[in-house]
Amino acid sequence: MVSLLERLMRKISVAPFTQLGLSSPCWEWTGAADRFGHGRGKLDGRNCHVRRAIFAARGVPLRPDQHVIALCCNSRCVNDDHLVVGTADEVRAFDRFGHVGIGDLLLAKQLIEDGEMTADYIAFCWGISEALLVNAMARCWWEGRFLQKAS
Numbered sequence: 001m002v003s004l005l006e007r008l009m010r011k012i013s014v015a016p017f018t019q020l021g022l023s024s025p026c027w028e029w030t031g032a033a034d035r036f037g038h039g040r041g042k043l044d045g046r047n048c049h050v051r052r053a054i055f056a057a058r059g060v061p062l063r064p065d066q067h068v069i070a071l072c073c074n075s076r077c078v079n080d081d082h083l084v085v086g087t088a089d090e091v092r093a094f095d096r097f098g099h100v101g102i103g104d105l106l107l108a109k110q111l112i113e114d115g116e117m118t119a120d121y122i123a124f125c126w127g128i129s130e131a132l133l134v135n136a137m138a139r140c141w142w143e144g145r146f147l148q149k150a151s
Contacts (some may be wrong), residue, residue, distance in 0.1 A: 005057035008041060012078060018070050021140045023071065037075035041075035051130040054078050055085075067091045071102060071136055084135050090128045094136075100126050104138055109137045 013033040018025045029039030029050050040048030051068035055061075062068070062085065070148040072082045073096045086094070093100045105127075111117040 004053065008053060008057060008078075011041075014066075014096045015074075015077075017135050018073075019102070021106055022072060022082060023141055024079060024081050024083065025115070026072055026074045027079040028076040028079050029073065030076075033076065039076055039078060050078055051058070051083060054080070054091045055083075069094045069132075069136075070141060071105070073101070081139055084132060084139065086128065090132055093126055093128050100128070105133075107141065108133065112137075 012027045013030050015026040017029055029041075031050070032040045034040050040047055041050045041053045042048070043053040043056055046134050049068065052062055053069070055068065058080070058107045065087065066085050067088055067090070069086050069091050070077045070082050071084065071094065072079075073094070074082075076127060077083075077098075092098055108117070108119075108122045112119055112120070119133055123133040127134070
């Protein structure tokens with residue numbers, strides 16, 4: 001018998017590039033999609049977003065009020081390294097037309113490391129939870145420092 005995860009992995013292809021700020025390329029869903037381009041699949045005989053099915057297959061239970069956010073803003077991406085869990089409002093902050101992107105996360109990480117701002121202040125300003133901010137920043141990386149302080 002084929003497991004749910006094995007069945008889902010058959011419909012995934014690896015993107016040919018890695019987005020700046022992320023450590024791995026997108027894993028793009030090649031199966032059915034909804035009108036917004038988000039992957040759709042079956043979980044326990046019911047249609048659902050593939051990202052939720054991936055989390056379920058990995059043993060991560062999600063409540064109905066929890067949503068899966070792709071930091072890469074790729075609607076077909078199901079790479080665990082790009083996914084975080086948040087609320088509906090947090091999804092809107094991180095979506096393609098939202099006000100938080102990978103560059104913002106890298107800048108926030110730099111400001112926190114330099115002691116210029118705190119994670120709770122940045123999270124408050126962006127309208128997201130501090131836990132989500134910390135989790136999202138942990139998934140982003142940058143080789144070397146990209147901000148140089150003025151001398």
